[in-house]
Amino acid sequence: MKPYEKFISREDVLQIHEATLRIFKESGIAFENDKIIEICKKNGLKTEGYKVFFDEETVEKARQTFPKKFELRLTADENVILGEHAMLRLPIGHPAFYCDENGVIKKMNSDLAIRQFKMNEACNATNSSLVNQAIMFDTNPTEEQMIFGAAAFRYKYSNKYHISAGEYCSGLQPEEAYHRSLQGLELLKRFKGIESGIYAQSGINSLSPLTFDEMPLYRLLAAVENGIPMAVIPCAMPLLTAPASLAGLLAQTNAETLAGMILTQLINPGNPVIYCNVSGGTDMRTLQLCIGSPETALIGYATAAMADFYDVPFRMGGVMGDAKQVDAQAGAESFMMLYATYDCKPDIALHHVGCMGAMNVYSCEKFILDEEVANYVERMLRGIDINEKKLAVEEIVKAGPRGSHIKGRTPKDYREDFYLAQLFNKDDPNNWQNSGGKTIVEVAHEEVERRLKAYTPPVLSKEQEEIIMSYLPEKLKYGI
Amino acid sequence: MKPYEKFISREDVLQIHEATLRIFKESGIAFENDKIIEICKKNGLKTEGYKVFFDEETVEKARQTFPKKFELRLTADENVILGEHAMLRLPIGHPAFYCDENGVIKKMNSDLAIRQFKMNEACNATNSSLVNQAIMFDTNPTEEQMIFGAAAFRYKYSNKYHISAGEYCSGLQPEEAYHRSLQGLELLKRFKGIESGIYAQSGINSLSPLTFDEMPLYRLLAAVENGIPMAVIPCAMPLLTAPASLAGLLAQTNAETLAGMILTQLINPGNPVIYCNVSGGTDMRTLQLCIGSPETALIGYATAAMADFYDVPFRMGGVMGDAKQVDAQAGAESFMMLYATYDCKPDIALHHVGCMGAMNVYSCEKFILDEEVANYVERMLRGIDINEKKLAVEEIVKAGPRGSHIKGRTPKDYREDFYLAQLFNKDDPNNWQNSGGKTIVEVAHEEVERRLKAYTPPVLSKEQEEIIMSYLPEKLKYGI
Structure with a gap:
């Protein structure tokens, strides 16, 4: 099952x-x-x-040519198979707001986007690079830099896998996006030093209901003509851009995703596709998209189900959250969405950690605490390991009634079976309060500052530097 | 499956x-x-x-006589079958500390215990009565009142089901507990006005490893001689009172639970039993029990599994949490444990909402937010309702590409399929901050005060009043 x-x-x-x-x-x-x-x-x-x-x-003809799986070249030396639950994990991408350690929400800017970027570098829960486009604010970029600066920034400063080209086409003429996409892909290919094989994946949004607008289709065309795997990503809102029922929303968004996937086969039969759906609920009081909702978790499971039916790789999750602060809501929604994500094991989990305010708010402290939640979820989903040795009958008999199980050193069995919380508070309530009562957000903030200080950029080859440097505005050229 | x-x-x-x-x-x-x-x-x-x-x-002989299920008389008119996932839900019981709306942790006292009690009265997530024994602090009780005061308090002031007698035997001679248990059961029986059938369930703790101490066994004896269903409840800590491995902990605690269950059959063959295990992890840095841990969720699933194997009713969950504040940890741990609980559907879920600090800390605001988490979990576990009508193809076709799905009134399908958050924040981040930025703890606190004000005691018959009044100290006799 x-x-x-x-x-x-x-x-x-x-x-x-x-x-x-x-x-x-x-x-x-x-x-x-x-x-x-x-x-x-x-x-x-x-x-x-x-x-x-x-x-x-x-x-039916298109379904025949969807690849069940494909190999993605993460680097010149490292590959991964998508279609076998690859779990490529990227952090939350482009929030417009930043929630600081005191809970104050401010507009994202270049410096805050650098903090956001560095947080991902030391994170075990993610493995791929992403940077907020806000990195380009206040940098006085040329047009070329505006379009490719964020990508070049990632290539220069991230130690993680680069799996997307990420050209910024907002404000361009639709047709111009076609050429810029080609250029962006070429840049990534050259930077990675890969001559053959699949070196990137890409995605476009549908415009619910049932529409694709002009520019994304140019981007799709550029990618698919070059054999780049394509995710088609609806983000429909019930009662606004989709029917009132969850089933209706799924019928409509599946039509959008499948239509995009079929289109790729008309352009380039056998082009890899990635099934995706990031729809959520609608709060009719505020007309806001609700992605930290139980229905979003269910849409995630439905995404896994439809991908299995069409027998293609899929993208879902990770943390989707609506909280405005790093609070109980943030924790509950993170657990819910990470549980669904790790349970389904998608090939790509975007927004994997750090998401708040329906993808609009970023918090470094939330990012850190999401890692802890991800660790809880992974431990839980490993289930219970029962075997002769672990059942430890001899040890139980030896200790006997009222006996002691205290050991001099912490045994391997314990370390394997019991997750040791890194940041969550497991202290005695009195002890904790009497010794200062540091909140978990304060503890997380200390870890944030440690990580920001510990950031080290990758070492690039001279060729790599040459490929990307012209795309970086002065402010971002010489270290961060 | x-x-x-x-x-x-x-x-x-x-x-x-x-x-x-x-x-x-x-x-x-x-x-x-x-x-x-x-x-x-x-x-x-x-x-x-x-x-x-x-x-x-x-x-094997005992296993033959364990009842698969039994009928519990909730009131003189209402029954429920245990052994068919009855989901009787009680709030957290007897925390020694109270976390106020500002996050300050203080010693529990009688007034705070009254707040705790009243919170349960307006709660949809629970259906059974419970009161903190701290209700008796500062009330200058007689010995009889000390033992039966908390039970009498529940009978007088709670509108929920009374499913346990709850005599307080701490400090008594072990043998005295036998008589006091009988007296407590008789009190409940008379109060409920029930002549026949099962009107209560009871439970005792084992003393891990592999021991039952004297007093609980007297309480078991009194209950089982009277056909009262018995839960045997280990609370073992790995590396202290159980082996280092989760499997070893389960082998040992299953021995304890099963031993207690067999004992009931030796005393009274066919006596109902309730499988239970509230063990958790151990944080070896602080030597604290960790119940808000992934392993506790797994122990919950193992409890459901062992109960299914022995074919008896079971108790597990609900919210187990270690957080010291109403924070992201509290939310994540609540979701984890409530998910496991609603997934397994035990017959009894004790500590269902409001638990923090490894059962040692109570918070009214946490209690309220746990209700919201429980609503999320219930919605998620209902899954996706797919049928011809809900698929809404005609509506989708009618709206067409770029069409609108806005309706004059919120349709039934939407209300059925999408959970409307009661307390969690679904607002736009800017709007929210600019209009005062009330935290969810502040919102929950307002709801707490509303509920405390709205509390109404049940109307008792003259006979019922007579049965219980002498057990209530003056301070608690005339309203709360």
Whole structure:
């Protein structure tokens, strides 16, 4: 039994797929891009303006060519298979706000984005690089730097895997994004020094309901023409951009994801795809997206289920949270989402740690505490190890009734079986309060400062430096 | 597949049982009570001093007579079946400390215990009554009042089910506890006005490793002679009172629970039993019991598994937590333990909400926020409801690409599928901060004060008042 079957059955999955086929037939999907419409027409599909109607034959043909798995070259020497629960983990990406150690929420800026970036470098819970685009604020960049500066920053300063090109296309003419995407991919390829094979993955958002707007489709085109694996990512909100029911939201967003995936096969049959869905709930009092909600966890399980049905790699999670402070809500939502994520083991977990305020707020202290929560979750999901030796009957008999089990040194069995909290408070309440009563946010903050101080940049080759340096504005060129 | 099988297999369970049989044979269990030893001898068991050695035949014979389920009379008119996941839920019981709304930890006293008590009255997440024994502090009670005052207090002031007698025997001569237990049961029976059937359940702790001390055994004797269902509750700490491994801890504590359960059958064959285990981890830096740990969740699943193997009702959970403040740790640990609890659906969940500081600290605000976490968990475990109507294909087609799903009124589907947070913050970060930035603890505190004000005592009959009034000290006699 797969973990998702606890929440959604295989029969349910089939019903969602069948609803999707009806949506393809009766509503169509809007691809607001002339080149894409041309491709669809060439493939003999029925169109009406920007609307494309996928027939069942096209759907089935595309499903035949989705790769079940593919090898991603993390570096020139290291590979990983996506489609086998690779668990590439990236931290939260581009929050517009920063919550400081006193709980004050401020606008993100370049210096705060550097703190955010450095936090990821010392983190065991993530393994891939990401930097907030806010790194470019206050740096007076040229146009080239604005577009590729954040990527170049990662390549220069991160010790983690670079799995995406991350060109910044906001404000460009839609068609320009096509060329900039090609340029961004080329930059990453050269930096990694990889001649062949898959060296990156990419993703675009759908525009719910049932639409893809012009620029993302140009980015998709550039990527897929070059065999880059593509994630198609809906972020629908029930009662606004999706129906009122969770099932309806899943039917619609599956139509969006599947449509994008089919499109990749029309452009480049056999191009790898990554199933994804980051939809959540809607709080109708505030009209806010709710991603720290039980329904988001369920959408995560549904994502794993649909990916299994289409037999493709998938992306979900990790920490999605709506809390505004590093508080009990933050902890509960982190546990919920990390549990769902580690339970399903996606190939990619974006927003893995540090997310607050529905992806809009970053906190270094939350980031640290999420690591602890991730450790709890991983320990729990390892389950109970029962074997002759661990059952320890001889030891139990030897100690006997009222006997002692105290050992001189902490035994291996204990270290294996019992997780030792790193930051969470396991002290006696009185002792703790009488010795100063440091809060866990204060403890986390000390760890934050330690890590920021300990940051060390990677050593790049002269060739690598040459490839990227022109994209870095002065302020970010000579160390952080 | 049962939920526990994700963490512990049926084969594992059998291994634990077999380890237990070896412990019975090679170590024996100490019952430090002459009456109990007499009973064991009468049943032909091998003994050495207080040590009793259960042979396999005795174990198997007892297993034949454990009731799979039994009916508990909640009131004169209302019954529930234990053994069918009854989910009787009680709040945290007797913390020695109280964490106020500012995070200051103080010694529990009578007034604070009244606040604790009233919180449970308005709580949807619990359905049974409990009061902190600290209610009796500063009340200058007589001996009778000291022993039965807390029970009488519940009967007088709680609107919830009374499922335990709860006499307070600390400081008494062990044998005296036998008579006081009988008296306590009689008091509850008379108060509930029940002539026949099972009107209460009871429990005693084992003294790990492998021991039962004198007084609890007298309490067990009194209960079981009267057919009262009995929970036997180990609370072992690895590396102190149990082996270093989780498997070893389970083998030993299963021996304790099973020994107690077998004993009930020797005294009164067919007496209902309730499988239980509230062991946790040990933090070796502070020598504290860790119950807000992933291993405690796993011990919960193992409890469900062993109860299923012996085919008896069980008690586990609910919120076990080690946090010292209402913080991210509190939230994460609450989610973890409530998830495990609702996943396994025990017959009784004690400590269901409000627990902090390894059962030593109570917080009204934590209590309230745990309710919210319980709501998240329940929603998540309901899974995804997929059916023709909810898939909403017609609605999706009607709205079409870039269409709107906004409705005049919030539809039933939305209310059914998406949980509306009561206390957790779903606001926009800027809006929230600019409009005062109330923390969730502050929001919870307002709800606490509302509930305390709204408390209304039940209306008792004249007979009921007469039964209990003499047990209440003056301070608690005339309203709270």
